[in-house]
Amino acid sequence: FDPTALSDALPLPLYLQLARHLRTLIVEGRLTDQDALPGERELAETFGVSRVTVRKALRELIAEGLLHQRQGAGTFINRSPHVEQRLSTLTSFTEDIGGRGLKPDSRWLSRSAGTATPEEAMALGLRPGAEVVRLHRLRLADGTPLAIELSALPASFLPDPELVQGSLYETLRGRGHPPFRALQRLSAIRLPADQAALLGVPDGAPALYIERRTFLENGTPLEFVRSHYRGDAYDFVVELSLA
Numbered sequence: 001f002d003p004t005a006l007s008d009a010l011p012l013p014l015y016l017q018l019a020r021h022l023r024t025l026i027v028e029g030r031l032t033d034q035d036a037l038p039g040e041r042e043l044a045e046t047f048g049v050s051r052v053t054v055r056k057a058l059r060e061l062i063a064e065g066l067l068h069q070r071q072g073a074g075t076f077i078n079r080s081p082h083v084e085q086r087l088s089t090l091t092s093f094t095e096d097i098g099g100r101g102l103k104p105d106s107r108w109l110s111r112s113a114g115t116a117t118p119e120e121a122m123a124l125g126l127r128p129g130a131e132v133v134r135l136h137r138l139r140l141a142d143g144t145p146l147a148i149e150l151s152a153l154p155a156s157f158l159p160d161p162e163l164v165q166g167s168l169y170e171t172l173r174g175r176g177h178p179p180f181r182a183l184q185r186l187s188a189i190r191l192p193a194d195q196a197a198l199l200g201v202p203d204g205a206p207a208l209y210i211e212r213r214t215f216l217e218n219g220t221p222l223e224f225v226r227s228h229y230r231g232d233a234y235d236f237v238v239e240l241s242l243a
């Protein structure tokens, strides 16, 4: 802890300065040797602030999903699997997680077949009313939920959602429709209550909303995915080169 990180001279309230300092230490992994934070009184003394200020700072970080409190036991850092995903290669969840030595898993939220919504038809280049299959899955690593993914595929490539047992991309490759290229858009959001609950984080916790359109080698759209990735569990890494 760096008590000099806080200053009355800054235009930011002290509790937000303290929250910012603790957040940096947590997300940069500089508190990895300890799971519990010092008590409120100790933090207040260390930083020369009131316990009210400490409490407000901790409340901020709890709301962001970085900390949790256990009655009578103290304040703890939320440890979650941390996954780095390259943005320049087309990989599946199963590959991303398995490649980190973690066990990928899915829980079905729903699977169905039906007619494409206007948004799906447009994303997949289908005629209105064309058949699609939808896979709605909670994706887990070593049992911890990391993402919610809703994939829609033209029924011509995947006639029955029951065909997918483990990896969707494996299934598609096995059926002779290997994903070849994808276009992906990422935006920062706060999770609505129902999704936050599924991911085991507080309401409004930060997340990345990711839309992906995947294509076959011949350019035919294969998959339209809308997903929510926990903001505290993913680093997206991209290599840049001169244009």
Ligand code: GLP
Pocket (backbone or CB within 6 Å): 091, 092, 093, 094, 095, 149, 151, 166, 167, 168, 169, 170, 212, 223, 225, 227
């Ligand atoms: C990633 C992508 C999804 C894709 C999924 C397939 O998570 N963001 O767009 O649908 O991989 O994963 P799997 O083959 O493990 O089912």
